[in-house]
Amino acid sequence: NAGVTQTPKFRILKIGQSMTLQCAQDMNHNYMYWYRQDPGMGLKLIYYSVGAGITDKGEVPNGYNVSRSTTEDFPLRLELAAPSQTSVYFCASSYSVRGEQFFGPGTRLTVL
């Protein structure tokens, strides 16, 4: 099992550009999550999904969109990149509602 995979590992964007951060898991988990990690701030939930076709906002959703067309994939879309979106982004999945979460390796995004 590859677990949770994320691409790309690093990316530099210019203000106003758009991009999609990819996340996939091969553990057949229904629950998937996107977090961002800023220095000194801890992990913040951006969006989550409880199954294919179902997504909902987390604590910091502004400037992001997600989709969940399959159980395996949960991409995160940035439409108009802003410097405030410079962060490390982690995707995670879990088998059950309160079960441990498995994290991907992260994507480090810089917006200049």
Add this chain to the structure above:
Amino acid sequence: ILNVEQSPQSLHVQEGDSTNFTCSFPSSNFYALHWYRWETAKSPEALFVMTLNGDEKKKGRISATLNTKEGYSYLYIKGSQPEDSATYLCASPSGGGADGLTFGKGTHLIIQP
């Protein structure tokens, strides 16, 4: 949004010493308490998920306790080793559990040889 707090923010411990740190969370509407270990340049890995008041869990030299009535959990490391150096995160489900976790800011542990 839950308020999950961890203390201390950082901790320097001599190799071989034992240590512990704290996670506090709202005691009302409790669902679960997660502990994760996060090494530099890696991603968080789960240590424990605890759900019952009085729960104690152990993995090797690391153990955790849970008090849901007063809203705190302790993580203990016995006989610290350099490989224990990491940031330790605690987290609690934000609502019913399906809406992700609210994380504390972590305790950054450095083991000095």
